[in-house]
Amino acid sequence: MNAHRNETKKSEELWQRACNVIMDGTQLYSKGPMIGVDGVYPKYLRKGKGSHVWDVDGNEFIDYTSGVGSVVLGYGYERVKDAISKQLEDGTNLGLIHPLEVEVAELICETIPCAEKVRFLKTGADATSAAARIMRAYTGRDLIIKGEYHGWHDWCMAASKRNAGIPETIHNSVIYAEYNDLKKLEELFLQYPDRIAGIIMEPVQLDPPEDNYLVKMKALCHEHGALLVFDEIVTGFRFDVAGAQKYFNVIPDMACFGKGIANGMPLSCVAGRREIFDRVQGRIFMSTTFGGEMLSLAAAKANILEIKEKNIVRDLWKKGEQLKEGANTIFRETGADLQCKGYPVRLLILSTYPDPRQDVLLRSLFLQEVVKRGVLMAWQMFPMYMHSEEDIRLTLDAFRQAAMICRNATDQNNVADRLEGKPVDWIEVL
Ligand SMILES: Cc1ncc(COP(=O)(O)O)c(C=O)c1O
Structure with missing residues (x-):
């Protein structure tokens, strides 16, 4: 994660322009600034390759947003990319x-x-x-x-x-x-x-x-x-x-x-x-x-065949279990009031607080410290096939450091003061 610099200047400039010309600034609510700590999180990603993404300011992240859950194999996965390229020759x-x-x-x-x-x-x-x-x-x-x-x-x-x-x-x-x-x-x-x-x-x-x-x-x-x-x-x-x-x-x-x-x-x-x-x-x-439309159908064919032939789902469960177990061990050991819940293929980090206001502040602090360490996640985490052992190890390292900060913050009763931007704002629309 050496390319990670915590710079968000270009993201912020684009967002200002977007708010001027795009209703809500984004096409999908779950891509908007409210899903992370606004001001610390990147707002615009430029590129995804494998399990990593790069934002417009040049920061690199291990990514668990996984295209808002739409990417199972990984970004730019060869077999799917080849199927799309081949189809492109014959029309869309x-x-x-x-x-x-x-x-x-x-x-x-x-x-x-x-x-x-x-x-x-x-x-x-x-x-x-x-x-x-x-x-x-x-x-x-x-x-x-x-x-x-x-x-x-x-x-x-x-x-x-x-x-x-x-x-x-x-x-x-x-x-x-x-x-x-x-x-x-x-x-x-x-x-x-x-x-x-x-x-x-x-x-x-x-x-x-x-x-x-x-x-x-x-x-x-x-x-x-x-x-x-x-x-x-x-x-x-x-x-x-x-x-x-x-x-x-x-x-x-x-x-x-x-x-x-x-x-x-x-x-x-x-x-x-x-x-x-x-x-x-x-x-x-x-x-x-x-x-x-044929590019997506070609992609679907390659994707489904790959998932079947390589038993990709078994791998997703394994990686998800490593993340879930690893995270919960860290939360226990550090005494952070956090928990990793959900099925391994669709995970969520929550606080252990019943009060939603307290919950959102601690979760925001955790996400802030994790993203500053080069791991991008929203309220859900989706493992991808291309997440490597090294990705998971680095993710858990980031979790440990973030959890220790959360623990100190709750001990010192200053969780809100440690937030460097606006806390996660998951507006109830349902
Ligand atoms: C369970 C569920 N159903 C339907 C949808 C809508 O899908 P889309 O955003 O592709 O229209 C979503 C989107 O997040 C979803 O999570």
């Missing part, structure tokens, strides 16, 4: 269908347990919106129960706090249910008989399913004639090449994939039982110019 988007659409669809149907048919789209939000429309068209019902975040589109943000611009007529068409709260689901099915089209939920986030939650949720849906959709935008190709549905052995009616499908190229899909697609085909309209 032609006026008729390309064979890659068929090949990648077949590959997904061979790989993902629930997938008998698919539709390709571009973003995670596209895929969950498609699933919502299919659920409603299939059941002839209007209500959808949703989990946390499924993208920015009207059907799901209608249930959020930031729902300006979404017609009031649909505000009550989607209901939020907390993960693991089976009782709430049972109550909703009783409260709205024959009105619930289905549930869309991540198969897992941070905490494991309790008391057979996934199995019971599926049974509940089917008992009431509703569909179960897993939002596997984050878990897909990471928990298992066949998704978290394989890992937990609970096969939903449909599932949505995005992020990890093409090692950072823009592709998503909704996949599910043939009978569901066949029943709605011809009655719903889904059609988009770039749905068959």
